[in-house]
Amino acid sequence: MKTLLQFKNVSKHYDKKTVALSDVSFSVNEGELVSIIGPSGAGKSTLLRCINRLIDATSGEIIFEDKDVLQIKNKSKMRALRTKIGMIFQNYNLVERLSVFENVLHGRLGYKSALVGALGFYSEEEKQQAIKILQSLGLDEQIYKRCDQLSGGQKQRVGIARALIQEPRVLLADEPIASLDPSSSKVIMDQLKKICSTLGITVLVNLHQLDVALNYSDRVIGISKGRVVYDGDPASLTDDHIQQIYGSDREALNLVVREPKEVAQKI
């Protein structure tokens, strides 16, 4: 397996006091589905945003496709990097007043010049591609609907479509199911799994729910207070590890402690 992404001693300080990431190192292989788990405030969102430079890490190296993304200074190179990295969000972050179709096509803006992008001109091939992706996600009926008329699960699928039309090598998902009901959550996680296994796109997903992470991922990275405290198989995650990741966060533990072992065995 080829390594696609590698963190080497990455730290991020927002200011002197808030240390969001400290000395984070791990690597991700091509075609893997990796879950990043941890309590809220652990630094999960910061970690993902460091990869596509929405946030600039303070120190360390982030190697993507054999190049350190932190060294990119040039604006057009930065944009080129971002086109290769799709991202989906907890709150979907769609332009709610525009149609589903337009929102999906926004994923092509990274390939366009300022004028063409600003005017929103897309080629017919891009439109065909968007339709194909929407069909594969079961959204072909909704294509001309305004996004504010969709359900949460549908909105998240539009978000996935917007990321897929970028033709990315890696997909970053920041708590994609945190605002969804259980059945929509399952649809979204199944889609992510499918994207990973059939399209070969590497998926990094931040999750709050431990059981989902154990169910779907090839590998789990547990972080707590900005440090990696677990990196390995979901199956070998023990109660001790869980205690270490979530600390005395009772709420999260209650969610989890029920039957992590059983869930782990199901995989």
Place this chain on the structure above:
Amino acid sequence: MKINFLMKKRLYFLAIFLVLVVISIGSMSMTQFSIAKCFASIPKAIQWGFGNFYPAGDSFARLPEILLKLQETLLISIAAASVAAIFALFFALMGSRITKVNNFLATLSRFIANVFRNIDVSIWALVLLFSFGQSSLTGYFALFVASFGFLTRAFMETIDEVGSDTAEALRATGANYFSIVFQAIIPMSVSQLISWVLFMIETNIRAATLVGILTGSGIGFLFDLYYKKMDYHASSLVVLSLVVSILLIEQISNYVRRAML
């Protein structure tokens, strides 16, 4: 314990009440305002109003003249708000924390908008009087400057409120600045921005009357003219025409706002 708490709360309110009373008395003496005279004059004013302040007799002959000035005032208000909106959009984009180009320009545009907003429209009118005299342009520019200041702040807040999530998403796709602005920020906020412009037009019509009185132009000038000639029937007709047009515009704005949702 509990009684103590209640006592404290009462004392606190009593203190605030006393402070307010002192401030009021101070303000009254500063402005030489007398409550007695106030209460005496309200019934007198009402009586006078019903006796004199209504359109009657040959005041209707003035209607064409009034409507002409009213039309001019409405157009000035609309033109000022619309043109100001274009400039305000630019400054708001520069100043918003989401769409700023750099911190220096952001601070500068916020500062300019702040200065323009915090100087009252009447002052702008008095300054512009020097260059534009009694022409419509005095009123137009005074309203333009005031609208610009207000709309910049309103637009900036709207963009900050509405745009941050989508702007982040488009930035993550590698979209450039202009794509983010025209494909995400503007579509997200356009109906609210127009809503602010409509509000500004309503405000401008009221302010135009004031500016007109100060600078001798538009409908305000006409009111002042009749008022000083003590032709109260005609001046009441001016007021009536203003009220009708403001209420009408309010209705239209509300309708448009609902349609734009």
Place this chain on the structure above:
Amino acid sequence: MAVDNQARSTLINGGGPSFQKERIKLRLMSKSRLAIRLTMLALAILTVVGFLTFDYRDVHLLKGIMSTFANFKTIFAQPQLAHFSLSEAIYQLLVTLSLGVLTTLIGAIIALFLGIFAAENLSNKKVSNVIKGFVALIRAVPTVLWVLIFAVSAGLGSVAAVIGMSFHSISYLTKAYSESFEELDAGTIEALEGCGASWWQIVCQAVLPSSLTSLISWTFIRFEINFGVSVAMGAAAGAGGIGYDMFMDSAFYYNLHEMGVITYLILVVAMLLEFMSLKIKNKVRS
């Protein structure tokens, strides 16, 4: 599946008969898009019509703009007092500020009662509509006209100014207050009604305390507005204060330097008020 295919081919062909040739539409025209387009078009047309029909009175536009910039420069770069001392100017500023305080307080007290009866959840729909309509009517008359109308019987001066300005404050705050009351959770009121609390008890024990912060914030915003209005009323309607000095400088002395000092004074106070109002707003939100 058949339906699916059909839907797909309509999409791809944009509904037209030609196959794979026609451009695919990005969106369908909706009522809201149409409304936005038409509104912008209407505003653009009216603006152009306005510029074509303005009463220019032989004023040269470009020259006027250039001289305005020169005047701005005089005002902001060379402020200089001539007809009164700084302490007198500050005294007049305080008079203007006092007018703002007084009209805001009067407005707040009366609007509190009107606002309670104008809130649909505390009053009945009929009363609420009557008050709201009345208040909207008051607001439709510009403040300066209220002041001048009252001035006929009360004489030009602070009494007419206070009454006229209070009218607008009452109207503005009644609308704001009643909307704050209406935001109140219906459950709270019901729960207290269930306890057998009287209407006045509900208002005093539940409604007022829970909307107090937003009432204060609205009142302060109105105070900010009233400061500007009282400058204007000084200039246009004989209310005295700093606005009157400004008017004299502009209309009689033609003294831009002194206008500069006044502008700076007003700017400082206005910014201070805005800052305070912002602080209070933030406190209310958190």
